[in-house]
Amino acid sequence: MTQPRLLGWFGIVRLGLVQTALGAIVVLTTSTLNRIMVVELALPAMLPGFLVALHYAVQMSRPRMGYGSDRGGRGTPWIIGGMAVLALGGVGAAGATALMGTNHAAGVAAAVLAFVLIGAGVGAAGTNLLVILAKQVAPERRAPAASIVWIMMIAGFAVTASTAGQFLDPYSPARLVAVSGTISAIAFVLTLICVWGVEGEGDTRARAGDAGSAGADGEKGSHPPFRTAFKQVMAEPQARRFTLFVFVAMLSYNLQDLILEPFAGTVFGMTPGESTSLSGMQHSGVLIGMLLVAFAGNKLRGRAGSLRAWTIGGCLASALALFGLVVGGQVVEGYPLTANVMFLGAANGAFAVAAIGSMMSLAGQGRQQREGVRMGLWGAAQAIAFGLGSFLGTAAIDVTRSMVDAPALAYGIVFAVEASLFVVAAVLAARVDKSAATARPVELSGAAEGYATGVGS
Secondary structure: OOOOOOOOHHHHHHHHHHHHHHHHHHHHHHHHHHHHHHHHOOOOOHHHHHHHHHHHHHHHHHHHHHHHHHHHOOOHHHHHHHHHHHHHHHHHHHHHHHHHOOOHHHHHHHHHHHHHHHHHHHHHHHHHHHHHHHHHOOHHHHHHHHHHHHHHHHHHHHHHHHHHHHHHOOOOHHHHHHHHHHHHHHHHHHHHHHHOOOOOOOOHHHHOOOOOOEOOOOOEOOOOOHHHHHHHHHOOHHHHHHHHHHHHHHHHHHHOOOOHHHHHHHHHOOOHHHHHHHHHHHHHHHHHHHHHHHHHHHHOOHHHHOHHHHHHHHHHHHHHHHHHHHHHHHHOOOOOHHHHHHHHHHHHHHHHHHHHHHHHHHOOOOOOOOHHHHHHHHHHHHHHHHHHHHHHHHHHHHHHHHHOOOHHHHHHHHHHHHHHHHHHHHHHHHOOOHHHOOOOOOOHHHHHHHHHHOOOO
């Protein structure tokens, strides 16, 4: 019985391309279709909001999907199956949106089914992609691997949004379905190419089943029912702590997502174009933060260079940036809002990619062959936090603005609460087992050399 082989840089990039493909389909369903429903079809904004929340809710099934790869010892079939379901859901969502123009009720019903498929596809493919990375990436490469995969997902968002935009004009329902179908097909074929052979035989210990495989506590029988496996993971103090951290951190991360641009317009008087550019600067900051963890982290040694330290530091820096927005709302005149927002993005990117790297490290800690369940549990916590974050952020602004006459103070209260949550997240991160997340980002020279020589798959 053999353990999975370690991936080289080329293998990590191949899995990153799968994340690019996943992002390409998702961005159309959560962004482009949202705009078409609200603008072209003049439907209530609540409808796309509900559909996006639905796709997050479905991802609560991530632990079960991770459990499937634990049992089989391979995540590749789950990635391929998940991408097939996601592609079907993407095309279905476009078709449902087109149908809404002629038959509203039927279109909405079809959209509900399509977004359920999207959530299931993202859950299956995304969870098991991380499981493979957790099992097959060396500890010293986890930070740059997490950066590579997430940067490539962002690239999928950007390239697809700009390319699809060119082909969608002039808009027509038939053109929408054709563009969506083409992107979904390309994404699925790209996934097939990229995962082919990258996992190898996987973990043959898992497929050995009960014939001699033992858990971390020496217990025979590594394949209990899902309910038992889930309870076993939830019984691990470290897994529970990290689940709570992921939820609080990602809730904090997403609370400001839908209120930052309205804040810039209402308090600083920015035009729609200016606030959109501001949002772009924030995303640029996220990219900088991710690159910082991957490339500059290796210069630090000991505790300061650990993924755990970057996670804690990123959360605290995010809190500081949000408190800066509180101050900026009171100052306004001459306040460097763009620099503040870019710093917020960089802090968010640093903590997020460090947390993902820590997740990869922690997935293998504890009872054997539960990596999929753990990764699924943390993915579900993230999905719930993202779904709640968008709603609670906007709801909080509605509540504070109804109670406070000054818009700057209303937004400041919400930003202060978000900052406090990031401080709580930093405290929770500090309580995660130190020994499980001490891997430093790999040195640049080693990364460059490994990529150039094609080490691994």
